[in-house]
Amino acid sequence: MEKGCRFGTHRVLEPQGVLPQAAVKIDNTMTIRANEILVDVTALNIDSASFRQLEEEAGHDMEKVKAKILAIVSQRGKMQNPVTGSGGMLMGKVAKIGEDLKGKIDLQEGDALATLVSLSLTPLKIEEIKGIKPEIDRVEVKAQAILFESGLYAKLPADLPENLVLAALDVAGAPAQTAKLVKPGDRVLILGAGGKSGMMCCYEAMKRVGPTGWVVAADRGEASRDLLLKNGFCHAYFAEDATKPVAVLEKALEANHQEEYDIAINVVNVQNTEMSTILPVKDKGIVYFFSMATSFTKAALGAEGVGKDVTMVIGNGYTKGHAEITLQELRESPKLREIFERLYL
Amino acid sequence: MEKGCRFGTHRVLEPQGVLPQAAVKIDNTMTIRANEILVDVTALNIDSASFRQLEEEAGHDMEKVKAKILAIVSQRGKMQNPVTGSGGMLMGKVAKIGEDLKGKIDLQEGDALATLVSLSLTPLKIEEIKGIKPEIDRVEVKAQAILFESGLYAKLPADLPENLVLAALDVAGAPAQTAKLVKPGDRVLILGAGGKSGMMCCYEAMKRVGPTGWVVAADRGEASRDLLLKNGFCHAYFAEDATKPVAVLEKALEANHQEEYDIAINVVNVQNTEMSTILPVKDKGIVYFFSMATSFTKAALGAEGVGKDVTMVIGNGYTKGHAEITLQELRESPKLREIFERLYL
Ligand SMILES: NC(=O)c1ccc[n+]([C@@H]2O[C@H](COP(=O)([O-])OP(=O)(O)OC[C@H]3O[C@@H](n4cnc5c(N)ncnc54)[C@H](OP(=O)(O)O)[C@@H]3O)[C@@H](O)[C@H]2O)c1
Ligand SMILES: NC(=O)c1ccc[n+]([C@@H]2O[C@H](COP(=O)([O-])OP(=O)(O)OC[C@H]3O[C@@H](n4cnc5c(N)ncnc54)[C@H](OP(=O)(O)O)[C@@H]3O)[C@@H](O)[C@H]2O)c1
Known part of the structure; x- marks a missing residue:
């Protein structure tokens, strides 16, 4: 496996020379580098400013919101609202850990995690949107994502309810x-x-x-x-x-x-x-x-x-x-x- | 002598509750409180963004710049450009030190000083504009100003040329x-x-x-x-x-x-x-x-x-x-x- 930049700049497609967050398009190929982590994503928690904008633009029609999210991700390679610039976080299970990181981090394949870096810099590929819960800005998906070496995450603990963990981590x-x-x-x-x-x-x-x-x-x-x-x-x-x-x-x-x-x-x-x-x-x-x-x-x-x-x-x-x-x-x-x-x- | 607020809020006329910098009008009566300093001002160094705006608005006619400066100061009680919001600094000699500060600060009446707080919060009254040097954004005046207890200043040292001192203090x-x-x-x-x-x-x-x-x-x-x-x-x-x-x-x-x-x-x-x-x-x-x-x-x-x-x-x-x-x-x-x-x- 080839090694990538710890900040993920090897996936920046345009413009050149910036970090993934500032990029308008990043490479969301789901083949990992030696210092990347592949995640099977179950849900996206869209940033509240972004979700509000999507809802309003779609006249509160959730089918239109779905279509817009799919369009953004296929165009940008990440779920970054082009109007608000913001992202959100994701939840899922670790599918694969690059060989340089294996054994060196506190994660194992199969662990449940939430990312603590923004979706606005996270390579994402959505296969299917299964449902939307607008009350909590949640989008249930079948998708995959990549975490860079510098990317932050939290393992979801077994002793606290998932939504409580997410509410707290939001302001960690x-x-x-x-x-x-x-x-x-x-x-x-x-x-x-x-x-x-x-x-x-x-x-x-x-x-x-x-x-x-x-x-x-x-x-x-x-x-x-x-x-x-x-x-x-x-x-x-x-x-x-x-x-x-x-x-x-x-x-x-x-x-x-x-x-x-x-x-x-x-x-x-x-x-x-x-x-x-x-x-x-x-x-x-x-x-x-x-x-x-x-x-x-x-x-x-x-x-x-x-x-x-x-x-x-x-x-x-x-x-x-x-x-x-x-x-x-x-x-x-x-x-x-x-x-x-x-x-x- | 009555004592004022160390940040000068006793001179804020409108709006109430803000500090002098955020005020649109402050009291420029030249009678000092026990913790204020009266300065005989010889020159204003207008902030470069402000000076450029004044010059352009006046079509580079220095008489119009003079009139505009006088109008701003008589309206606001301070030289704060209403477009850029910025001020500048002043030079002068200490005319009078309030009784609460006398002997407690490193200034004496007669000392030459430059202020290190912005003109955008300094009470100022201009009697006459004597000249303008647009190359160095300098306005020569006969004027008076008030320094609050929290106001910063530098005594002008005898061993360095005044313009060198000002250039350096600008980024102190x-x-x-x-x-x-x-x-x-x-x-x-x-x-x-x-x-x-x-x-x-x-x-x-x-x-x-x-x-x-x-x-x-x-x-x-x-x-x-x-x-x-x-x-x-x-x-x-x-x-x-x-x-x-x-x-x-x-x-x-x-x-x-x-x-x-x-x-x-x-x-x-x-x-x-x-x-x-x-x-x-x-x-x-x-x-x-x-x-x-x-x-x-x-x-x-x-x-x-x-x-x-x-x-x-x-x-x-x-x-x-x-x-x-x-x-x-x-x-x-x-x-x-x-x-x-x-x-x-
Ligand atoms: N950099 C970081 O890592 C980080 C981490 C956590 C939070 N933050 C930021 O911190 C801020 C707060 O986040 P949060 O989630 O704690 O928000 P929040 O729950 O809405 O808390 C904001 C608090 O400020 C109060 N407030 C609003 N206007 C006020 C005013 N004029 N005077 C006094 N209090 C006022 C609110 O009172 P009312 O309920 O009465 O409006 C509320 O109690 C946000 O800007 C957030 O982005 C940053
Ligand atoms: N908070 C404070 O107390 C304080 C104190 C001092 C200064 N400052 C601030 O600090 C900043 C600098 O002030 P200054 O008076 O030193 O300004 P300055 O003399 O103009 O210096 C700025 C330097 O940055 C360089 N520069 C500009 N664009 C660049 C780029 N894209 N990449 C690399 N270098 C670049 C400039 O190079 P070129 O000459 O080639 O353009 C110049 O050498 C200002 O924003 C000022 O307000 C704040």
Whole structure:
């Protein structure tokens, strides 16, 4: 077997010189290289922005959605929505592992897995679409896909329901980065704390700060106050619109004995929340932006404008062991698991 | 004297709840609060994007540019171009220091200074425009301005020419962050190394890595190779288009004995260079984005797509001592100073 580029560039057909995600067409021949993995795919979880666009374009006619998905995949060699640019993830069973990887990774042929890299870069060939479940953006298929050497995946564990695993893995980066970032004794502010990644970040921050730390959760309204406080997911809570930096600063300091924070974590899903995340943090502190609505220039120029010597980090969706760290939260905390089962299944 | 908010929010007139930079109108009354500084302004250095817009709108008629500047400042209370949103910086002499700051900061009444926060958030009142020098985007004025407690400034040193100081301070964040970031023995990659901040970052990285480190400079073409290598600003150089991640990765590894880097610093000024910065860095390494053309989502999703566990940092224009660190480079290195005098005066 020939070896391919670990990032899959050997499958890029056009334009030349880019990575598979940026390519408009990739090679979806289902013969693997020595460092690739072949997957028998059972379902696609289409990214929600992409699914909404497909549904609307098709006037909610699922037969038309099916035809459109087949057309995209046969044209591009991957399920990347040409309008939204986004993909999703897939589930399936390992069919074949290239000889360079065999025995060196924690996968065996027959293992059930979900990919943690986007469908927007994953070679895919669909034989048949068996059904669509629009409520959960799920497309059931008979298909095959290729995972590159750099591709991320999670083995589906036997002890947790599949849909719970998928809901949690969707935001795996945020709690795992929180776990690595937050140190004992830290004072931590979490904006957007009532959301899916927010709750997991709160839980993880509480665990990491230990008895000497202080975790303050904030969200737009009062809806999450009881949930977070009563379950012990934070020490204090305040409600404020995260696009109002001055108001957030005041309430954040009040909730932290008038002191600045060591770390602020932004998991809000709206624009213009950069300054609310930066202002409450002390000099040399850390500002972690997970929100995909973060603007690079607003953060860079904003911190300079107020003379804040803070380290601002771009939330990387991947960190080593992110899937394990995230699923471990659900095993450890029956309360968190119960909330996730109630809200996200 | 009454005390104001350290970020100047007491001067925001509309809309309420935002910081001075986001405000459309601020109070430019020239009576200072206890934690403000009054400056007699002699010149404005208009941000180059803003100046170009003003010039074009005025059909290159400098009298019309003058009138437009006066109109903007009287309407907004600050010199923030309504089209580009950007400002610039100012030069002047300290006229009065609020009683809360007096003796506590390194400024005295009469000191010459340049502001390091944008004109887009600085209360300004212009009495008269004396002249315009379009070649250097300079507007000579009789005016007054207010610096907030959080406002950044640099005292103009007596030993360096004013224009050299301004050219260097323009990019002060990048070399200062490099100084704090790069450790002895590090292998450092600098993309856009032939540019203004690139050269300063190279110089600083060479100093910090010491005899056991390795600094690789890269730029689009061959123009900077000799300049950087002959002056000892890097150990190795390669030319490649930073929007071509696969080609950059290959050349970057080749220039570093086929090893990945501890740190990559991006000071390119074009879009789509995120992956070229991320790919050459080892797991747990640092990716520093200074380029204002950086896309938050391209960096976040791109690193996940290739499974890179790197810490990606948003280049903060400010870090403690950034002006001193930057000017010190010009004092220390006659070669760097000579290049800056040749290229940027
Ligand atoms: N880089 C990564 O790996 C990574 C990982 C996880 C998440 N993310 C990103 O993080 C963000 C959050 O994801 P999620 O799945 O946790 O979303 P989510 O469940 O919708 O949570 C967002 C939270 O922010 C709150 N919020 C919205 N507008 C607000 C405002 N103006 N002020 C204060 N709070 C406000 C929401 O409150 P309401 O419910 O009241 O609107 C909600 O509680 C998304 O942008 C996502 O893409 C990135
Ligand atoms: N956050 C901060 O505090 C901070 C501080 C300093 C700078 N910056 C930002 O950093 C960037 C650089 O600033 P600067 O003043 O140093 O600009 P500059 O002098 O124009 O330098 C940019 C360099 O990038 C090179 N370049 C352009 N396109 C390229 C490509 N496709 N491949 C490889 N190299 C390419 C340029 O080469 P050519 O000359 O051949 O085009 C030039 O050498 C700007 O976006 C600036 O806003 C931010």
